[in-house]
Amino acid sequence: MAHAAHPAGGQPGTGGDGATARGPGRQGGPTARGRQGGTTAPGPKSNPTTVLEAADIHRALTRIAHEILERTRGAEQVVLLGIPTRGVPLAARLAARIAQVEDRPVPYGSLDITMYRDDLRLRPARGLGPTNVPAEGIDGKTVVLVDDVLYSGRTVRAALDALNDLGRPLAVQLAVLVDRGHRELPIRADYVGKNLPTSQQEVVRVLLTETDGEDGVLLEPVGGIPRPRRGGVTGRKR
Amino acid sequence: MNRHLISAADLSKQDTLLVLDTAEELAQVADRPIKKLPTLRGRTVVNLFFEDSTRTRISFEAAAKRLSADVINFAVKGSSVAKGESLKDTALTLEAMGADAVVVRHSASGAPHRLAGWVRGSVINAGDGAHEHPTQALLDAFTIRRRFGRGSGEALDGLRVTIVGDVLHSRVARSNVWLLHQLGADVALVAPPTLLPIAIDDWPCSVSYDLDAALPKSDVVMMLRIQQERMNAAYFPSVREYSRRYGLDNARLRQLPDGAIVMHPGPMNRGVEIAADVADSPRSTIVEQVANGVSVRMAVLYLLLGGLEAQ
Numbered sequence: 411m412a413h414a415a416h417p418a419g420g421q422p423g424t425g426g427d428g429a430t431a432r433g434p435g436r437q438g439g440p441t442a443r444g445r446q447g448g449t450t451a452p453g454p455k456s457n458p459t460t461v462l463e464a465a466d467i468h469r470a471l472t473r474i475a476h477e478i479l480e481r482t483r484g485a486e487q488v489v490l491l492g493i494p495t496r497g498v499p500l501a502a503r504l505a506a507r508i509a510q511v512e513d514r515p516v517p518y519g520s521l522d523i524t525m526y527r528d529d530l531r532l533r534p535a536r537g538l539g540p541t542n543v544p545a546e547g548i549d550g551k552t553v554v555l556v557d558d559v560l561y562s563g564r565t566v567r568a569a570l571d572a573l574n575d576l577g578r579p580l581a582v583q584l585a586v587l588v589d590r591g592h593r594e595l596p597i598r599a600d601y602v603g604k605n606l607p608t609s610q611q612e613v614v615r616v617l618l619t620e621t622d623g624e625d626g627v628l629l630e631p632v633g634g635i636p637r638p639r640r641g642g643v644t645g646r647k648r
Numbered sequence: 649m650n651r652h653l654i655s656a657a658d659l660s661k662q663d664t665l666l667v668l669d670t671a672e673e674l675a676q677v678a679d680r681p682i683k684k685l686p687t688l689r690g691r692t693v694v695n696l697f698f699e700d701s702t703r704t705r706i707s708f709e710a711a712a713k714r715l716s717a718d719v720i721n722f723a724v725k726g727s728s729v730a731k732g733e734s735l736k737d738t739a740l741t742l743e744a745m746g747a748d749a750v751v752v753r754h755s756a757s758g759a760p761h762r763l764a765g766w767v768r769g770s771v772i773n774a775g776d777g778a779h780e781h782p783t784q785a786l787l788d789a790f791t792i793r794r795r796f797g798r799g800s801g802e803a804l805d806g807l808r809v810t811i812v813g814d815v816l817h818s819r820v821a822r823s824n825v826w827l828l829h830q831l832g833a834d835v836a837l838v839a840p841p842t843l844l845p846i847a848i849d850d851w852p853c854s855v856s857y858d859l860d861a862a863l864p865k866s867d868v869v870m871m872l873r874i875q876q877e878r879m880n881a882a883y884f885p886s887v888r889e890y891s892r893r894y895g896l897d898n899a900r901l902r903q904l905p906d907g908a909i910v911m912h913p914g915p916m917n918r919g920v921e922i923a924a925d926v927a928d929s930p931r932s933t934i935v936e937q938v939a940n941g942v943s944v945r946m947a948v949l950y951l952l953l954g955g956l957e958a959q
Contacts, residue, residue, distance in 0.1 A: 522673065530687065535955030537670060538673040539673075575682040575685070
């Protein structure tokens with residue numbers, strides 16, 4: 411790709427622009443790539459661009475919570491399962507918001523997909539994240555998978571396999587904070603916080619208070635700033 | 649992690665905690681309707697047992713199968729080893745069959761180490777002579793950590809572990825001393841002088857001969873089996889005398905502090921090193937140890953075989 415090295419949001423001030431994007435995101439890879447070509451101003455390479463601020467994340471999650479309620483007619487049979495690391499706090503936040511609106515608790519938990527990945531043999535074996543399925547199980551429920559970034563779709567495929575071994579949900583839906591395009595599998599999200607056109611060379615980094623001390627979504631060119639901690643670069647998660 | 653697991657000393661503290669934390673997550677698989685993960689699909693694990701074993705072999709087999717690996721059980725009886733085939737030729741046969749991991753138990757100390765030089769796959773020591781039994785030490789550490797309510801990432805700092813009995817012939821004791829010491833536990837050995845190895849002063853543990861003095865200062869008591877099959881001399885006057893001085897009976901159980909646990913790697917000689925009542929008491933973790941063994945061995949197999957092949 412010719413424009414690969416250009417950060418998409420290089421211009422100052424474009425940071426929070428799309429944060430108010432509304433409506434269910436249905437965007438796939440081709441669109442993302444198409445829009446990549448329109449990016450012109452190359453910013454300083456080492457500077458990450460803030461694409462979502464804390465308040466934007468807050469609003470996006472509130473909207474997703476309402477969309478889940480709408481789509482599932484009150485979320486009565488809904489179980490929220492976050493994919494470690496950052497999907498887990500997101501699931502908890504969504505559950506809290508739904509509980510606030512409906513005035514009753516919504517079961518949520520976490521689902522580690524490491525053992526189901528298709529790239530296990532490409533890297534040294536890594537530690538596992540927590541899997542906590544709510545006591546009521548997932549049989550006959552509508553499971554909403556929650557993750558921070560939707561990229562290739564391979565994580566979600568692994569999550570579907572993992573769910574298969576845990577029970578038989580009535581339906582499975584997907585909520586993500588950021589959809590950055592470049593899908594490699596026929597997978598799309600039902601609820602999207604923000605559609606973020608990116609190049610594959612860029613890295614999308616999601617920061618959450620629970621795991622990183624602050625909220626924010628950053629877009630940075632590869633080789634931008636060093637990884638702050640293990641698992642910190644979400645863009646590499648494929 | 650190293651490619652092979654031959655000695656508990658192969659594991660750094662970080663590696664050990666990674667195994668224990670992974671096992672903690674994998675333990676959940678046992679409670680699921682489908683007790684299987686696809687992780688090691690297409691990989692072959694060979695159980696090569698030159699010595700009798702029930703729990704270790706079954707435990708490794710269950711662990712490998714829960715990870716979807718193909719398991720080949722190689723029992724020496726009925727194999728060409730009975731016809732005089734050497735360890736090396738057996739290893740080359742396994743190599744030709746494409747074993748990704750060889751779980752080996754052998755009566756000779758160092759056999760797994762030799763084997764590791766002959767095969768391309770990972771070698772996991774399931775007990776070699778009186779040398780080491782690292783997965784037993786891992787599962788003991790895992791059991792202790794769970795019983796004392798410590799979670800992922802936590803070590804065993806401050807816990808006092810007393811290992812009692814036939815230390816001389818015990819590979820379990822050797823592996824446990826290294827591993828538990830590394831995890832921060834204070835390890836003490838209690839045994840008759842005849843059943844302690846010569847270079848015991850170099851081990852990172854204290855040594856004494858009096859069980860009654862050691863019990864009130866123990867959070868964990870690990871009883872070792874008297875290994876009659878390895879004894880080629882008289883190490884104590886009679887089994888009865890040994891049992892009276894070093895056996896854990898009900899009276900001695902009462903000397904333990906509240907919350908202390910009793911462990912045994914199995915197989916037990918009830919009435920010799922441990923009284924039947926003690927083995928069946930709520931403080932005993934013996935059955936738990938077996939269940940935890942599967943989770944820990946799943947973790948070891950996953951960490952050695954699950955990722956990119958280590959160089």
